[in-house]
Amino acid sequence: MSKINPILAAALNTPAKKAEPAKPATAKAAVTKTVATNPVAISPTPKATAKKVDVPKTDPQKVVKAVKEKTPKLKMERDSFTIPKTEYAQFAVLKDRLAKLGQPVKKSELLRAGIMHLTAMTDAALKAALSKVPAIKTGRPKKK
Secondary structure: OOOOOHHHHHHHHOOOOOOOOOOOOOHHHHHHHHHHHOOOOOOOOOOOOOOOOOOOOOOHHHHHHHHHOOOOOOOOOOOOOOOOHHHHHHHHHHHHHHHHOOOOOOHHHHHHHHHHHHHHOOHHHHHHHHHOOOOOOOOOOOOO
């Protein structure tokens, strides 16, 4: 048996609205309708028993929390850059260091952490940090 979502369960638990009867089109239909609605003319019919459906009880707060936890997906940006081999080797050193501390990371996570750190710096500290980074020729290296 499939599970029923909370909205469907609530709809099943609410009483159904009775539809208004349609107006009879002919006089004969009006007479039969009058006879059918007369309590003396009608013999009592056994009531149909409705089948109860076991609906799993769900906490509405849990449903709301599950909806609130969804965050929109972040758009990703791919890029390429040139970096000296000595600085590129620092990725491996930092990754090993963090793995020993119990927090393995990827290169992209290291770059993002560095950008977050640079963003948090004051203007003077940022300028001083970037003055220590030598400028390099951009582009792909020539094939040998």
